[in-house]
Amino acid sequence: MIQIEDLTVRYRARHALAGVTARFDVGVNGLLGPNGAGKSTLVRVLATLITPTSGSAEVLGRRLDAASDPREIRRRLGYLPQELGYYPRFTAREFVEHFAWLKEVPAAGLPDAVPRALERVGLADRADEKIRRLSGGMRRRVGIAQAIVGEPPVLLLDEPATGLDPEQRMEFRQLLAELGRQSCVIVSSHLVEDVAKACDRMWVLDAGRPVFEGTPAELAADGDLEAGYRAVLSSAREEAA
Numbered sequence: 001m002i003q004i005e006d007l008t009v010r011y012r013a014r015h016a017l018a019g020v021t022a023r024f025d026v027g028v029n030g031l032l033g034p035n036g037a038g039k040s041t042l043v044r045v046l047a048t049l050i051t052p053t054s055g056s057a058e059v060l061g062r063r064l065d066a067a068s069d070p071r072e073i074r075r076r077l078g079y080l081p082q083e084l085g086y087y088p089r090f091t092a093r094e095f096v097e098h099f100a101w102l103k104e105v106p107a108a109g110l111p112d113a114v115p116r117a118l119e120r121v122g123l124a125d126r127a128d129e130k131i132r133r134l135s136g137g138m139r140r141r142v143g144i145a146q147a148i149v150g151e152p153p154v155l156l157l158d159e160p161a162t163g164l165d166p167e168q169r170m171e172f173r174q175l176l177a178e179l180g181r182q183s184c185v186i187v188s189s190h191l192v193e194d195v196a197k198a199c200d201r202m203w204v205l206d207a208g209r210p211v212f213e214g215t216p217a218e219l220a221a222d223g224d225l226e227a228g229y230r231a232v233l234s235s236a237r238e239e240a241a
């Protein structure tokens with residue numbers, strides 16, 4: 001579904017990604033790493049918003065490079081940025097409809113697709129409320145709804161659980177697991193516990209480099225994910241020093 005090879009992104013002198021090779025398939029793929037590790041940069045490359053400095057990336061069989069037309073890929077992916085701009089005067093339904101239209105979900109499918117997306121994030125009863133009247137966590141869920149509307153084969157969710165309360169986080173993990181049955185879902189987080197339970201595979205980035213790839217069970221040290229994650233980071237840093 002997604003293949004990247006030796007991917008590098010440089011902002012002036014700083015490497016945000018320094019040679020990442022990975023393959024993401026159908027299922028929930030967790031992208032972990034501390035602040036500044038390069039998670040958002042990788043997600044933005046896959047969302048066709050940044051052109052890599054070097055290396056290659058292929059999404060749904062199409063190469064992402066300066067020569068290729070990104071529109072074909074954009075129609076087939078759902079993307080939730082870390083900070084999504086909302087139109088406060090729109091209702092939740094109008095907002096999700098707008099994104100469905102941008103993704104060219106066929107008009108005949110809209111009457112079903114939009115309520116279904118809102119229902120999946122638990123906002124069916126607030127669909128006609130203006131976004132400015134919704135709480136921060138509810139807005140985040142509207143953001144998730146715009147990403148999943150039309151059930152795209154690739155879903156890129158950048159820190160989706162930010163602002164969700166513990167109950168919503170649990171519901172969100174269930175939704176992730178459901179989405180991962182048919183889509184290639186990439187979900188970034190700097191909190192390992194947040195996503196690990198829903199992930200089929202996990203990648204840990206540190207300072208733009210991949211330092212772990214495996215299942216949550218492989219990451220955990222004696223069943224403790226947080227401890228395993230910290231151990232992976234500290235041994236990568238020792239090696240780099």
Ligand SMILES: Nc1ncnc2c1ncn2[C@@H]1O[C@H](COP(=O)(O)OP(=O)(O)OP(=O)(O)O)[C@@H](O)[C@H]1O
Nearest residue numbers: 011015016033034035036037038039040041042190
């Ligand atoms: N537009 C930009 N211009 C310059 N440097 C940038 C830009 N965007 C990101 N960076 C740098 O690239 C590196 C990776 O940033 P990125 O946002 O991808 O990390 P992240 O893992 O998503 O972090 P966080 O968990 O804090 O969101 C950081 O050192 C950051 O300062």
